[in-house]
Amino acid sequence: MQAAFSVRSLHKRFRTRFGRTESVALDGVDLEVPRGEAFGLLGPNGAGKTTFIKCLLGISHPDSGEVVLLGTPPEDPRSRARVGYLPERLALPGAWTPRAFLGSVARLKRLVPAAVGVEALLGRVGLAEAADRRIRGFSKGMRQRLGLAAALVGAPDLLVLDEPTDGVDPLGRVEIRQLLAAELARGATLFINSHLLSETERICTRIGILSRGRLVRSGPLETLTAVQQRWRVRFDGASPVPADVLVTLGFEPSGAGAWEIAAADAPALNRALDGARRAGALLVALEPASRDLEDVLTEALATGGP
Secondary structure, three states, rough: OOOEEEEEEEEEEOHHHHHHHHEEEEEEEEEEOOOOEEEEEEEEOOOOOOHHHHHOOOOOOOEEEEEEEEOOOOOOHHHHHEEEEEEEOOOOOOOOOOHHHHHHHHHHHOHHHHHHHHHHHHHHHOHHHHOOOHHHHOOOOHHHHHHHHHHOOOOOOOOEEOOOOOOOOOOHHHHHHHHHHHHHHOOEEEEEEEHHHHHHHHOOEEEEEEEEEEEEEHHHHHHHHHEEEEEEEEEOOOOOOHHHHHHOOOOEEEEEEEEEEOOOOHHHHHHHHHHHHOOOOEEEEEEEEOOOOOHHHHHHHHHHHO
């Protein structure tokens, strides 16, 4: 599958005040994300996430390394025209209205505002009724919605969203998740930088973790959160089996009526399940045991490596 973007051996340093010392922002980052996926970039403050985005979009130039954005260098106008970007620090013209602002964004992309569907975009982000209000009176959440609408102008192939749900209420987050799911279904690639792990986990299919300028974890979400050789099992409560019987078979209680079991392979797992069935248990759910994204991030930052 063709990559939406890729970087090879990306390095970036910044001189501190008076140019006496240097700080390392990116230290040999290698990353490739296939088209049509939702990628989430995680890491603590100062890890290099914003610098990575700026290098990816050609806003900042790396000291060394290669960046390919939608098949071309990031400075190529052809790739830039196919990217929608929502920055973390969003500056909006307070005296303008959302309708006028989106029309200006369309013209900057050399698109006809009427053909872009400004009214439809405002409706998608929940700002249809505020189309002619002055932006200066908008809340943080409304500004985020408008910034997202601007990123969507022209139906870009790649959406780069820096903290897209910052300041948005819980219901608004649900609406934004639904909107981003629709963009994925359209075939767009998502790149999301967020400190909200629960939102990232709900949206993204692929994760990268930066720490001190180095990529310490990357891969599909289901792979990173999987617990090897462990399974989560749920039995029918209408046919209870004594807990000590299940424990004897190797099952461990994991809360909320569920059990976990370690099994080296499929035959070992089925032997344990067969033993539970012989004792009268009825299997209703079986899935690989997994960790949440917070556990993965904590472990990656603690170990600093794969």
